[in-house]
Amino acid sequence: MSSLFEKADSNSNPTNFWSIPSQDSLKEIQKKSIFQGFLSIPQSASSLKKRKFIITKSKIFYMKKSAKTPKFMSEINWKKVEPFTEECLSDQRFGFRLGHKSIFQDFYTKNASELDLWLDNLSKISIMSDLEMDFAIIKEIGQGNFAEILLAEDLGDHKQFAIKKISKNKLLNGTLSIENEIEIMRKFPHPNIVSLYKIYESESTISLILEYFPEGDLFQRLLKKNRLEEHNAAKLMMNLLDALNFLHENHVIHRDLKLENILMKCSDNDYEIKLGDFGLACISGDEEVLRCGSPGYIAPEILNRQPYSSKVDIFGAGVILYVLLSGNFPFTGKDVGDVLLKNRKCMLSFSEKRWKKTSEYAVDLVKRLMDPNPATRLSSAEALRHPWFYQHTKKRSIETPMTNDIGQNSIEINIEVFKKHNSNQKKDKNKNTRIKLIKQ
Secondary structure, three states: OOOOOHHHHHHHOOOOOOEOOOOOHHHHHHHHOOEEEEEEEEOOOOOEEEEEEEEOOOEEEEEOOOOOOEEEEEEOOOOEEEEEEEEEOOEEEEEEEEEEOOEEEEEEEOOHHHHHHHHHHHOOOOEEOOHHHHEEEEEEEEEOOOEEEEEEEEOOOOOEEEEEEEEHHHOOOOOHHHHHHHHHHHHOOOOOEOOEEEEEEOOOEEEEEEOOOOOOEHHHHHHHHOOOOHHHHHHHHHHHHHHHHHHHHOOEEOOOOOHHHEEEOOOOOOOOEEEOOOOOOEEOOOOEOOOOOOOOOOOHHHHOOOOEOOHHHHHHHHHHHHHHHHOOOOOOOOOHHHHHHHHHHOOOOOOOHHHHOOOHHHHHHHHHHOOOOOOOOOOHHHHOOOHHHHHHHOOOOOOOOOOOOOOOOOOOOOHHHHHHHHHHHOOOOOOOOOOOOOOO
């Protein structure tokens, strides 16, 4: 099977490997250079020409003979890297091919160690091809509809990584989702988002080399603890909303927030997390229409076939907070269809005994995050300024809605108004059956 990234690559380099540098190329080299050195390229069938090459976060620059300014450039984020050795008389030549099919460039290094150095740097920005040469598979640690998750060890430094191995034949909507996933994870690193290190492509699979978290995910943590203490839930939600706010500021919608996609960083606490699995994520325009997500976490506007925005992630965050505080899911049923029906109606219940021990601020935030109306649902930035976080973190730098306006859909209230609002909310008699903590 041909490379799934060939089409994406052809969008930037449609007919030739090299193109003329833009006026901003020198600035890019100065600010975004990650590696440089001398390589040889074929000049004729029997001779090589040595020149300086510079790699940035997205391109390789072919420098002029003076080595001061670029002569050509090539976009390489979606190009495949294939190392090779050639017998030349009594010598061996080491090099790598960069590109796809008929549009490629061969590069030669001085020796094997220099080849390894170039490959190591190219692996950060291009598509690699020899997974088995770099990693030893230890065991399978997860399985999904379109991918399996493997624990692997780097054969060089012996560090452990998680490998998301995706079958090309099973990719959802062709290559769109995998390209989005890779582009978003490469372009938007964040302390509370899982890091993507390398990408490999074989004839049948695409493998993403990711951070490994031996402590598992939030669902597994809750199976042990049932629910979190309120102060720990507040800290966790601040970390999650901080990641979402970063993504939303960069026009990224995750679209699959759930307990299983939140990885626990350590066993020492219950709030240091990283958000993972960007398989359904997108870089959004004004409104999205693709219906996707996990039953029980999906915003009602998606289920009602309405255009939607990043507010769908906020609804999913609200479901997570509901589970953290109660140990139960807000929507359950005898089958997926029943769960989706209740999910769409979004009738919340806070009648259980454990909710009576939960602060009014916490209940209020759940309701505002899970507001069925996206127009009045909080944004991630607004949610971070909710008084519940101020109460539990004691960070005076937090702008709280008790003293600051956060927009027309705000919770600009003083404490007395807040208490009166919650007193009215308690009159709501809606009831749902109790939900056990089961995987949705």
